[in-house]
Amino acid sequence: MNRPPTAKPRAPPVDSPLVGEEITPTYSTSSAIPIDEPPDGGFLAWSQIVPGHIANMLSWGYGTGFSVFQLYYKQTMHLPASQVAWVGSIQIFLCFVIGMVSGRLSDAGYPKLLYATGAIVTVFGMFMTSLATTYWQVLLAQGFLTGIGGGLMFMPATANVATYFKKNRSLAVALNGCGSSTGAILFPALVQFLTPKLGFGWAVRICGFIGLFLAVIGFFVLKPRKLRRIPAPVVDWNAFKNIPYSTFCAGAFLIYFSLFTMLLYINSFARESIGLSNQESINFVLVTNAVAMPARPIFGVIADRYAGPVNTFGINCIALGIMAFGWIGVHTRSDMYAYSVVMGFVNGGAQGIFSSAVSSFVKDVTKMGTWIGMAFALCGFATLAGPPTMGAIIDASGGRYIWGQLWAGLTIVIGGIFILASSRLVVKDRGGNIWTKV
Template structure:
């Protein structure tokens, strides 16, 4: 006799005496299960009942898309602010980069707290609280006139709010999907591209008409609309895990998880370099004007929107999430090295398309790959948050590191581009080691 969970009443069970009585029955412990050596499952949550579709599940993907519009799209659009602050405040690019880097750092470092709150059953409350903090930071940015004011409003306040919003979205979406988890997470994370178009466009094209303060406020009102929609759609599914520590230290005793986090650290160390400096590079090297350079960031983010669902589909159907992440990271490294040869407007447009696609693929594949490393779904938020907290150190150091290399090189971007390419290659190799630890030396394995 076996038991299956009722979809409508998760705390009750239905006895099933024969596998033939119901197609939804779970197999007996002694049932023969044919091995499938071509597929390696990292997680151990096979017995959990995932909807893997339905209106409620896909509404969580929509909510996650809106959350990513703000939590990731806002940060990825800092290149617009970088250009404006550099011209208006007359400060070195490396110093301006600290605003965006601290915002992304806090966005990631707070994820351990946000992830544990989500696992404990406070996902909606965490998103609402983060939304209010992020909106406060955005509207305060519109009032700021000095560097320290912008740093506190856009760097600190907005960064903390966006981080609190981000992590619960991943845990909720992942709890509704298993077979199509990589695709669902990729569609959700595609909101990064959507937000990276909306927010910079709102600021850049409204500044000449209504000024910078009101342009930022208009972006804030767009964010307010997104906040209302996402909080209406969110519906956590898993039973809260009320006990347990803030940090699951035993995860750091698992070599695949630790190696995977190390590889992701190196990837994110270089990842935001392109977003922050593509506009200034186009003006300094490729003969763009400040106005025309804005289109590059918009194109970069636009081409990345379909790239994420595509890599998610390939990960679920053909490659496996970790394999997809490795290949995407390698492609991003190639884009960094290709950047060295860019010197004309036409090649610049080609580069931003290549970088936008490869960058979005790497970020889109990351969430599915990390989810596959988590054995217990009730610890999804905690383990995700731990990874993002470690990665936060890389995100805060990356753009200033690139800026310092550029300043030390007398304004040349060459060695910063080489640094980004090499670091990304090392990240791909490290993630490949984590994959080897899981599946062995087999190449033709979906993992």
């Protein structure tokens, strides 16, 4: 008896999904496993944390450790603190904004080229900083060059880590992000302790040689996944039709408006309000970043196993806002050290989970760098405007910090509420499917 031929199952479509729809994965012809499905483990996947960690050291670590440079430039060039602060603000701003472009180019298949180019520009900026003798030279070398280089370098490495993981993504991205704490401890410490012995120029050049050595290791370890590539613009405007993603970005903007402000002004607060020496005030930056290192993987595990990355990020941000309000009660040297420890732990948990939280909204892994980059770009404008706003509030208050502290706490708490709200919003796709868990 002849049986009718059995119809072969048709492969799922591979068209790019609309924002808010669940992606239909691409299948290989020889296997039923989606080729874009993350391996979520294995030596290759976990090894990609190494280049990501190094990229964060040379970008965010070098940038957030700017306090030691600000003190040196203020004392040797006799410049106002607000003018010197623009160097650090521009450096961090460019890391954020250039990340949007490098994220898209990374999705297009150029992560290794971006990593190498960013590393070269960053290290070149360090060496040029060691030779700078005027403000405009410092602004170009440390503000623009290292900012652009860091933005080119860190986003492809961070997005690459996210493409290798799903269940363990928050932990992996948090370990990747620990590089910002490592760099913020290493580079300021080198400059602080080597400058009296070797001079500022050689202290910064040693930072450059170390950065070059680390970048070479990161380049050879970096192994981007071979994913399908879909032509797309630098900015995917359809992403903002995704209401949860847009709500998340609005909350992140408010948070980063004041987050880096707290880190940048903690030194001046210790000097002007507590009465500590310039040298001792730098210790609070080192303490804050040292405590942040263990916090990042701890909250990464919590996000992966229990609360989810978006909820974990939102709760940490609300806690950080409360810490900003608590800053008002710091009056003594011992208060300052205790506050730095707690604030560093909470801040580390918040910053360490940010990239993973953004990636939770990306249903198509081929757009991972693009969507994360757009969120970072928005936060970049917030970090550029935040410190000058804080400074204006302090100046208008006669040098008192209380109104600036209240402003920082208020913006961060409201931003945290937006983040938590984004994980509760319901979005329906064309097929009527509902997804809310991020």
